[in-house]
Amino acid sequence: MKKYEMGKVREIKSLAPGIFDMKVECTLSEYALPGQFAMLYPKSASTLLPRPISICEVEKGALRFVFRVAGKGTKEFSGYSAGDEIRVMGPIGNGYPLDAAKGRKAVLLGGGIGVPPILELARQLSEKESDVTVIPGYRDSNMFLKEDFEKYAKTLVATEDGSFGTKGNVMDAIRENGIKPDVIYACGPMPMLKAIKKYAEENGIEAYISLEERMACGVGACLGCVVKTKEPDHHSHVNNTRICTEGPVFEAREVEI
Amino acid sequence: MNTKVTIAGVEFKNPVTTASGTFGSGMEYSEFVDLSKLGAVTTKGVASTPWPGNPTPRVCEVYGGMLNAIGLQNPGIDVFCERDIPFLKNYDTKIIVNVCGKTVEEYVAVVEKLADQPVDMLEINVSCPNVKEGAIAFGQDAKALENITKEIKKAAKQPVVMKLSPNVTRIADMAKAAEAAGADAISLINTITGMKIDIERRKFVLANKTGGMSGPAIKPVAVRMVYEAAHAVNIPIIGMGGIATYEDAIEFILAGATMVAVGAYNFVNPNATVEVVDGIEDYMKRHGIEDINSIRGAVE
Ligand SMILES: Cc1cc2nc3c(=O)[nH]c(=O)nc-3n(C[C@H](O)[C@H](O)[C@H](O)COP(=O)(O)OP(=O)(O)OC[C@H]3O[C@@H](n4cnc5c(N)ncnc54)[C@H](O)[C@@H]3O)c2cc1C
Ligand SMILES: Cc1cc2nc3c(=O)[nH]c(=O)nc-3n(C[C@H](O)[C@H](O)[C@H](O)COP(=O)(O)O)c2cc1C
Ligand code: FES
Numbered sequence: 231m232k233k234y235e236m237g238k239v240r241e242i243k244s245l246a247p248g249i250f251d252m253k254v255e256c257t258l259s260e261y262a263l264p265g266q267f268a269m270l271y272p273k274s275a276s277t278l279l280p281r282p283i284s285i286c287e288v289e290k291g292a293l294r295f296v297f298r299v300a301g302k303g304t305k306e307f308s309g310y311s312a313g314d315e316i317r318v319m320g321p322i323g324n325g326y327p328l329d330a331a332k333g334r335k336a337v338l339l340g341g342g343i344g345v346p347p348i349l350e351l352a353r354q355l356s357e358k359e360s361d362v363t364v365i366p367g368y369r370d371s372n373m374f375l376k377e378d379f380e381k382y383a384k385t386l387v388a389t390e391d392g393s394f395g396t397k398g399n400v401m402d403a404i405r406e407n408g409i410k411p412d413v414i415y416a417c418g419p420m421p422m423l424k425a426i427k428k429y430a431e432e433n434g435i436e437a438y439i440s441l442e443e444r445m446a447c448g449v450g451a452c453l454g455c456v457v458k459t460k461e462p463d464h465h466s467h468v469n470n471t472r473i474c475t476e477g478p479v480f481e482a483r484e485v486e487i
Numbered sequence: 488m489n490t491k492v493t494i495a496g497v498e499f500k501n502p503v504t505t506a507s508g509t510f511g512s513g514m515e516y517s518e519f520v521d522l523s524k525l526g527a528v529t530t531k532g533v534a535s536t537p538w539p540g541n542p543t544p545r546v547c548e549v550y551g552g553m554l555n556a557i558g559l560q561n562p563g564i565d566v567f568c569e570r571d572i573p574f575l576k577n578y579d580t581k582i583i584v585n586v587c588g589k590t591v592e593e594y595v596a597v598v599e600k601l602a603d604q605p606v607d608m609l610e611i612n613v614s615c616p617n618v619k620e621g622a623i624a625f626g627q628d629a630k631a632l633e634n635i636t637k638e639i640k641k642a643a644k645q646p647v648v649m650k651l652s653p654n655v656t657r658i659a660d661m662a663k664a665a666e667a668a669g670a671d672a673i674s675l676i677n678t679i680t681g682m683k684i685d686i687e688r689r690k691f692v693l694a695n696k697t698g699g700m701s702g703p704a705i706k707p708v709a710v711r712m713v714y715e716a717a718h719a720v721n722i723p724i725i726g727m728g729g730i731a732t733y734e735d736a737i738e739f740i741l742a743g744a745t746m747v748a749v750g751a752y753n754f755v756n757p758n759a760t761v762e763v764v765d766g767i768e769d770y771m772k773r774h775g776i777e778d779i780n781s782i783r784g785a786v787e
């Protein structure tokens with residue numbers, strides 16, 4: 231069940247240049263799942279549509295969002311203070327399937343602003359499973375959430391400039407460390423997701439990737455946010471599926487990216 | 488106090504419906520909105536066969552509104568009849584089915600399939616700016632509009648609403664053409680063709696290059712067009728374009744609309760439709776209006 235309600239900023243701080251960590255008190259925190267997202271509504275009259283932001287962590291009575299300032303809406307959010315009101319709608323989407331990791335070697339990959347959405351997953355998976363490795367990938371030494379991951383699971387790091395951990399991307403880190411995942415969970419930029427899809431297909435493993443697309447409604451009504459699918463979709467009856475409703479997480483083989 | 492309105496013998500409990508394509512089949516918003524509170528649910532355009540729509544990006548925000556180039560993705564009339572109509576029949580609301588096609592024959596095929604379905608009215612989309620063939624071509628030429636309206640009227644068992652495009656020189660001429668060909672009502676406006684360019688990448692934001700603009704910024708254009716159409720024809724009008732609140736809805740009614748539809752604003756406020764219904768009632772109380780029909784076209 232999705233809810234549309236007024237939330238309240240519990241805490242907001244900057245984690246790295248242009249990256250903000252905002253905790254929002256709202257009742258939808260009671261049943262949000264890892265990999266789901268929420269719509270956050272800017273107030274400025276120069277904006278219209280809500281902004282889709284992933285759930286980074288679920289706390290008692292609040293959701294944690296970590297976002298990058300990308301334009302008008304996220305700029306506005308970054309200026310909020312504790313106590314400010316913010317409208318939220320969610321939780322939206324399917325989330326990551328935790329069961330797929332049962333008794334297997336699970337590897338969680340996050341790239342850039344795709345790092346935050348795998349934090350709650352890392353927390354919940356590490357409570358249930360013994361073999362969980364997380365690899366966040368960053369551009370440089372401005373590594374946000376690294377300590378948070380280290381609390382929950384074995385954490386390796388990739389940085390593009392080589393300032394920490396593996397030099398390169400998360401796939402380079404997998405190779406360098408000789409990791410052989412049974413199942414991958416990922417969120418990140420399109421080139422990274424494409425590389426993961428290819429790797430998973432070549433190695434015959436499952437990979438659950440979280441996709442992004444421009445969205446208007448967030449509830450499956452506008453058909454703005456689709457991705458091409460291998461098979462005809464059960465709802466649309468064409469080779470297109472709604473990321474906001476049937477996703478944002480898909481098994482990599484199901485989607486054409 | 489009476490909020491009931493009638494179009495071609497179909498009675499609606501209040502004058503508020505949803506704009507096609509912004510409310511799915513109603514199912515998508517039923518978590519937020521009690522559909523039984525609405526005068527009608529107008530569904531997403533449906534064609535004779537499934538359509539995959541346009542490549543993405545399909546939507547983007549613009550100042551005061553948005554552009555969309557969905558390209559009329561839909562599952563086809565057969566799935567619609569099996570899945571979406573039975574769902575809507577669970578609610579105490581009227582059903583207006585929006586129909587699209589690439590040729591007259593395709594429109595007629597859908598209308599024929601709907602003939603024995605429990606739906607109340609048909610809205611014919613001859614004004615979608617986002618598909619290459621058909622659709623808007625029928626809505627931008629008075630002769631073509633007359634022709635398709637006649638063919639659809641021959642096949643239709645339910646009252647027919649022709650949905651007009653604002654992308655024309657004289658809306659009154661199009662309204663008259665629809666009326667002359669036997670349309671039971673008209674609805675307007677569909678989206679206004681627009682474009683957005685990403686100056687950093689020097690690329691079109693939408694994959695389709697152009698998209699239809701909707702949202703609060705188009706309301707003044709829509710109100711003006713409804714007013715002009717209302718003065719040109721005697722058939723009822725469903726007014727839409729940028730409605731966000733009851734104040735907007737009342738403007739359309741004062742301009743001459745019998746019903747109003749909430750579109751893109753559903754994305755901003757999923758409760759917008761019911762808030763408009765409640766707001767209209769409060770407005771009537773506040774102004775001592777006994778019958779909503781008494782203020783239609785009452786602008787001086
Ligand atoms: C499912 C999902 C989860 C996301 N999770 C996060 C997250 O956890 N942290 C984070 O920083 N970002 C996340 N994003 C991206 C985020 O939605 C955009 O950065 C944000 O909408 C930009 O808004 P703006 O007003 O700052 O930018 P503007 O450029 O002013 O936005 C204009 C319009 O474009 C849309 N838009 C712009 N960029 C994107 C984008 N990359 N994806 C989708 N819509 C976009 C906006 O929503 C808005 O409608 C996510 C996107 C999706 C689809
Ligand atoms: C995402 C989206 C999809 C739409 N799809 C349809 C459609 O399938 N058929 C149609 O006749 N109009 C469609 N429209 C147009 C709306 O029904 C309406 O005429 C227009 O958006 C103006 O109203 P608004 O400003 O309140 O949105 C669509 C509009 C949007 C924003
Ligand atoms: S954002 Fe409207 S269908 Fe997904």
